[in-house]
Amino acid sequence: MNGLGNEIIVADMRGRADRVLPAAAIALNGDIATGFDQIMAIHDPRTPGTAAYVEIINSDGSRAQACGNGMRCVVHALAAESGTTSYVFETIAGILTGEARADGLISVDMGKPRTYWQDIPLSEEFYDTRKIELQIGPIDAPVLHSPSAVSMGNPHATFWVDQDVWSYALDRFGPLLENHPIFPERANISIAQVVAPDHIILRTWERGAGLTRACGTAACAALVNGVRTKRTERQATITMPGGDLIVAWREDDHVLLTGPAELEFAGRFDPATGAWSRSEQDVA
Numbered sequence: 001m002n003g004l005g006n007e008i009i010v011a012d013m014r015g016r017a018d019r020v021l022p023a024a025a026i027a028l029n030g031d032i033a034t035g036f037d038q039i040m041a042i043h044d045p046r047t048p049g050t051a052a053y054v055e056i057i058n059s060d061g062s063r064a065q066a067c068g069n070g071m072r073c074v075v076h077a078l079a080a081e082s083g084t085t086s087y088v089f090e091t092i093a094g095i096l097t098g099e100a101r102a103d104g105l106i107s108v109d110m111g112k113p114r115t116y117w118q119d120i121p122l123s124e125e126f127y128d129t130r131k132i133e134l135q136i137g138p139i140d141a142p143v144l145h146s147p148s149a150v151s152m153g154n155p156h157a158t159f160w161v162d163q164d165v166w167s168y169a170l171d172r173f174g175p176l177l178e179n180h181p182i183f184p185e186r187a188n189i190s191i192a193q194v195v196a197p198d199h200i201i202l203r204t205w206e207r208g209a210g211l212t213r214a215c216g217t218a219a220c221a222a223l224v225n226g227v228r229t230k231r232t233e234r235q236a237t238i239t240m241p242g243g244d245l246i247v248a249w250r251e252d253d254h255v256l257l258t259g260p261a262e263l264e265f266a267g268r269f270d271p272a273t274g275a276w277s278r279s280e281q282d283v284a
């Protein structure tokens with residue numbers, strides 16, 4: 001599947017006691033036919049009132065706490081299977097809800113942002129995480145600096161720029177910033193250009209996945225950080241390489257992410273090794 005070009009494998013692990021292992025993720029990502037950004041593993045529910053417990057694995061085998069585009073793909077897949085359009089899920093970051101809308105888009109309540117430095121987390125004490133001391137490039141003329149930091153369950157840094165987001169070598173700066181010691185759990189790194197109070201252009205280097213065509217939690221982080229720094233309204237269109245997402249930071253502090261999800265093809269794979277086969281009936 002994909003969520004706005006963010007390549008997602010949705011794995012149905014219901015009724016099973018095993019998990020998708022990092023080795024399987026690395027093997028699947030090593031095959032051009034199954035290269036992906038995240039695996040969303042749907043497990044039996046652990047908490048009454050939830051439909052499933054969802055584990056998230058990046059293409060480098062690391063586990064993530066949240067994945068907005070991936071959650072939309074999970075809603076899309078389950079709705080296609082059962083016809084039910086509203087879901088409550090549990091992830092390691094907490095409870096979140098998703099809904100397949102009549103217009104074909106999918107909305108996911110990504111929960112509340114965490115802005116306190118220890119919740120992001122950062123390795124140093126910053127009491128104002130709207131603008132932390134982090135820069136890259138020449139010391140007297142940094143290329144990127146003073147990002148806003150927030151957690152959507154996973155850590156994000158939003159660097160504000162006023163040039164075209166494509167004029168920055170994010171493929172070079174991304175890994176340096178992702179692995180910077182200020183982020184003890186690494187971080188997702190985004191470059192954001194605010195073109196209107198309700199419109200952000202965004203590119204993301206994802207923790208554990210690299211450059212992706214869209215990143216749902218980064219879109220949420222950019223909107224929240226845009227409001228915190230008085231650059232944007234509480235709802236905006238986030239234009240990413242794969243297309244547009246709509247993000248709204250509601251008055252109840254929940255962040256709502258709306259966008260598409262698409263099925264590409266189905267198959268089966270071994271959750272321990274990543275050995276896979278494509279299903280006969282092509283569904284794309």
Ligand SMILES: N[C@H](CCC[C@H](N)C(=O)O)C(=O)O
Binds near residue numbers: 006208218
């Ligand atoms: N790479 C992210 C997880 C996936 C985020 C992204 N694909 C999304 O749609 O939110 C992390 O390790 O925190």
